[in-house]
Amino acid sequence: MNTLSFLSITLLVYAGLIIWLFKQLKFKQIWQGPTSHNTGAIKSPLTLFVKRTLDFFLILFLLISLAIPVIAVVMAISQSDVPTWGIDIGIFSGFKLNLAEMSGVEAMGVRNQEFSGKGLVSIDTSNLYAWYLFVVISQISALVALYVTNQLRNMVFSLLSNTPFNNENPQRIKKIGIVIIIWNIINPLVQYFGWGSVVNDITFNNTGIQLYPAFEVNVIAVLIGLMLLLLSGLLKEAKILKEDQELTI
Amino acid sequence: MDSETEMQIKINLDLLLVMKKMSLTELSEKVGVTMANLSVLKNGKAKAIRFSTLIAICKALECQPGDVLGLEAIDE
Numbered sequence: 001m002n003t004l005s006f007l008s009i010t011l012l013v014y015a016g017l018i019i020w021l022f023k024q025l026k027f028k029q030i031w032q033g034p035t036s037h038n039t040g041a042i043k044s045p046l047t048l049f050v051k052r053t054l055d056f057f058l059i060l061f062l063l064i065s066l067a068i069p070v071i072a073v074v075m076a077i078s079q080s081d082v083p084t085w086g087i088d089i090g091i092f093s094g095f096k097l098n099l100a101e102m103s104g105v106e107a108m109g110v111r112n113q114e115f116s117g118k119g120l121v122s123i124d125t126s127n128l129y130a131w132y133l134f135v136v137i138s139q140i141s142a143l144v145a146l147y148v149t150n151q152l153r154n155m156v157f158s159l160l161s162n163t164p165f166n167n168e169n170p171q172r173i174k175k176i177g178i179v180i181i182i183w184n185i186i187n188p189l190v191q192y193f194g195w196g197s198v199v200n201d202i203t204f205n206n207t208g209i210q211l212y213p214a215f216e217v218n219v220i221a222v223l224i225g226l227m228l229l230l231l232s233g234l235l236k237e238a239k240i241l242k243e244d245q246e247l248t249i
Numbered sequence: 250m251d252s253e254t255e256m257q258i259k260i261n262l263d264l265l266l267v268m269k270k271m272s273l274t275e276l277s278e279k280v281g282v283t284m285a286n287l288s289v290l291k292n293g294k295a296k297a298i299r300f301s302t303l304i305a306i307c308k309a310l311e312c313q314p315g316d317v318l319g320l321e322a323i324d325e
Contacts, residue, residue: 247296249286 007073014069021062025150026157030055047159054153061149065142072135089134090120091195094214101208118214123198130198137190144183151176165242170235177228184221191215259319260298262291265310279309 031052099105099113107113123130151172158164196213204210266276273291277284282302289295303314310317 244296247289247294249282249290249295249298249302 061146088122094212096210098208165239170232174232177225181225255323259321280305
């Protein structure tokens with residue numbers, strides 16, 4: 001596949017994404033305060049605060065997810081065969097320092113001359129594999145964030161129109177929960193296998209320093225995802241109760 | 250009428266209103282229930298009726314609960 005066909009496919013996908021986004025998101029109501037239609041819940045300052053915070057994050061994530069493909073394409077075009085420049089990307093990696101194997105380095109006041117942990121390692125984009133992986137992961141993260149923000153925003157709108165116990169809200173909470181769980185299972189695997197091969201390529205002239213692929217599952221996030229699934233079930237029950245209550249004369 | 254037949258409660262408001270020569274609006278004012286809720290009740294969409302509402306309806310229409318409520322089979 002040559003560069004031109006690759007670029008045109010990318011642009012088509014990008015255009016489709018933009019059209020889809022503008023259809024999905026309720027842009028007209030951004031930063032809107034109390035109106036004559038929205039009485040009741042909108043008078044609560046907290047709801048309004050949540051709505052405006054979500055508005056802000058919606059715009060932020062939208063800009064980021066629209067900017068990433070542009071940056072990727074611009075960099076791909078401007079890059080010559082021999083990469084001359086790049087931006088640093090931070091990758092997550094585990095490290096181990098064995099001071100005993102390094103000459104002239106010694107730690108005082110510790111029992112063990114070994115240090116280990118996890119942290120960010122900066123590499124430059126002349127490693128094309130790392131660069132593409134970085135672009136793809138960033139794009140997916142931004143889209144996931146945008147999706148979750150949009151779902152939350154839709155739920156706030158249902159609260160503002162005094163119909164929080166509708167059919168969609170349990171589905172929305174369930175979708176958010178599933179997305180959070182899936183992303184927090186896929187992400188550690190991407191970290192481990194994707195960045196792992198990049199980390200393994202980094203070598204040192206001293207055997208005292210070691211880098212290894214980091215594997216870390218965000219247990220709290222997975223638990224929050226499970227909690228959301230539970231909450232979705234509760235809200236479904238609440239909807240039935242609300243219906244019963246409304247149809248009791 | 251066997252036990253397999255699905256049954257439902259019928260609200261005989263139409264009949265009672267005609268017999269007492271009362272309009273739905275008038276009943277709504279006397280009972281203190283909105284017109285919207287009263288039509289929900291009349292059209293058989295209601296899931297339950299409060300004792301207080303039933304008492305108010307019986308008082309307004311000068312009848313017994315048995316006159317307002319009836320049991321009928323659901324026709325498929």
